Amino acid sequence: MKASRIFNHTIKQGFQGIYRNRTMSLASVGSVTAVLVILGLIIMIILNVSAISVSTKEKFDEIYVYLDDSITNQRIREIGEEIGSYEGTLAVVFQSKDYALEKMKEEWGEDGRLLEGLVNNPLPNTYVVQLRDVSYASALIKHIEQKDGIEEVKYYKDIVEKLISTAEFIQVFGVIVIIILLLVSIFIIQNTIKITVASRKVEIELMQYIGASNGFVRGPFIFEGVVLGCMGAFLAIIVVLNGYDYLVSYSNEKLFSMLSVYLIPANMISLDILIIFVTIGVGIGILGSIVSLRKFLSV
């Protein structure tokens, strides 16, 4: 039999099958879409949690030494030199209280106007200390805290560690949920296609009685699975990316002013989502078709 004829037959019968069993096709596309949308949600959560935990780690892996407002500039310089001479210190950066306020205004964006009403700047002068290694942290804190003119020493190690362990938990949990979801989705697709195949049991049996080769019988159904999987994937891509884009544009400003973090922009992950979704959609389409067909190819 000519390859082109088999190809044409597969394409034609596949599309015809989708159109003539519209309701079941719709159900299949719907379940692929639903599964992928949930999958997309989890992927987005994992990606963002990872990104946030990385940026937070960078941001908070420093010691903040808040200085008393009453001390002299001389004393401020002395403290800076003392901290700088400590062996665990990699770098010391001075942030004046005015600079801190400006920076805060900048970070708050539109809400920064609220800070303009302040009569006195409540923020302290600060030394930001970068450590050679986190192991020096507690010794250095102890060392600094005893000095005069220090209001408070802040180190976010606990928070960072908690955040990282939470992020790791979310990642592991997310991967487990994804695996379960994939299995569930294959099961759903398999069942939906099984119904499609069952509703065409007569046709399949007939094809086999007539003497159509197994490939000829399977081809259109597998193609149908691929098309349904792709359609579901594209729908899910539209839903997930648009939804995410909306979420990012709606919440990013607020999120940043509250937590100083940004969500990953949608256009940065759209290609990955496209590849992942189409692969999974096509995969479960093919797998579902094969599993469902196996039952009916015994005649």
Place this chain on the structure above:
Amino acid sequence: MFEFHNVTKIYKNKFTAVKDINLKIEKGSFSFVVGKSGAGKTTLIKLLIKEVNPTEGTIFFNGEDITYLSSRRIPLHRRKVGVVFQDFRLLNKKTVYENIAFAMEMVGQSPKSIRREVPNVLSMVGLSDKATNFPNELAGGEQQRIAIARAVVNRPDLIIADEPTGNLDPETSNEIMKIFSEINRRGTTLLMVTHDRTIVDMMKKRVIELKNGRIIRDTEEGDYYEGF
């Protein structure tokens, strides 16, 4: 045409469907297979179209041993056998023309030969004017004629008809039998499983009677019941 040598089929549930069958069907012949439900008629058909393999014995078709065929070769064997079912098994979402064209497409016939052959067989079964109708718009007899057209369109060597008149009234059954006679007259071997006493008695063809999986009678120009 085909031969069964000591063929026995025992299903997985230990049920012996046919036992020690020896049967030879000549090319171009017309034979009836009769017997009560459970006598082994359906298993005989299944063995012929390779839906099941025999437990014992050998089957020859056109001189070729088809006792065991690989899954690749089964479709090729089935192209030599046309089957007509009691329940017609037409595709209701396809027109009469498409139903017949479907059988040709399935075995990879060219669009050109489909355009040539489908009108031919439609005219043979007298349904040229119904080509664009859907099966459920037609009467039972007409539907069976489509099924016959579909079975012969790929020019098989053997036509197996499984209770082809089971759902039809006597007058329509006679029309169907005329078509089968014509097909047989043109050289195709016919094997018909039936419960229809009237047509068996009318046709005066070879009658093979099965009981409990064995052949208990095999007579040329026989009747439905022995001795009538």
